[in-house]
Amino acid sequence: MFENFLDPVILCFIVGLGAGLFKSDLRIPTQIYEALSIYLLFTIGMKGGVSLAESNIPEALLPAVATVSLGIIIPLLAYFILRRLGKFDSINAASIAAHYGSVSAVTYAVVLTYLTRLGIGFETFITVLLVILEIPAIAVGIILARKKSTPSNESHSWGAILHEVFLGKSIYLLVAGLFVGYLSGPERILSITPLFFDLFKGALAVFLLEMGIVTSHRFSDLKSSGPFLLAFGICMPILSGALGSVFGTLSGLSIGGTAVLATLAASASYIAAPAAMKMALPKANATLSLSASLGITFPFNIVLGIPIYVWFSEFFHSLM
16 A cells, blocks of 8 residues: 555645645646646546447446446435434535545546556446446436425526536546547557657646645635544545445456446545536535545545555455
């Protein structure tokens, strides 16, 4: 597990954390940060599309069903915990639950880097599962909140909400990348491989440097959220990661594929879900969701969680 700390990507994140905690004036310019976000999401999609073009699509059907199931079960479970144990109101519980049922594309990129470094293979269609998992949890969160809210709370139409979910930046870039990569195939994509594939890890390292700075600024929000949210931000991903490992193993994924699905299940969104929740649930406290997902769960997964989910994957596969 200690080896994960020595990966340059992880070290960049830790350096960013330190810069924020020690009040350094280091910041990545906003334009560069946004450009890196677009680059990473589009490249992840293209990698998945190229891999999908080389894979046997029917093999992905059962894992896809398992992924959709996780996208429904995890936010429902999170909502129950937040309502019963955390005593959150229905709107904030639904908003936080949607974040935890959805997925972090950056965490996904880190787990792929981690598995590659360990020499653990995974299925070629795995990026498709990332796109699939992004959507159901947001829908479940909205439905849970709408069920409890009065009509006066509904300031946006369902059409506008669905437009935000499916055509928001993150999902659109992932799907567009899948489209480009799948239609181009492994041979035609070679002309842009040096820019998009070869430089990916370097771009991820710079992005995580800024993410470390942003995360450090969220730590202060935890003072008003109480110890429950801190415990939830650590325990919920472990529970979700275990569920992802079980579902991945039962759906026939390899150890590496199961580890990726477990990491996706354990991650929490801080791009797609916040944008969708801001429109769908304007009365939800965004600080609570982002403090938990970005201030607690993201650094936990990057530094400690991913090795745990790989162990989960190996453990459940050993039982089969």
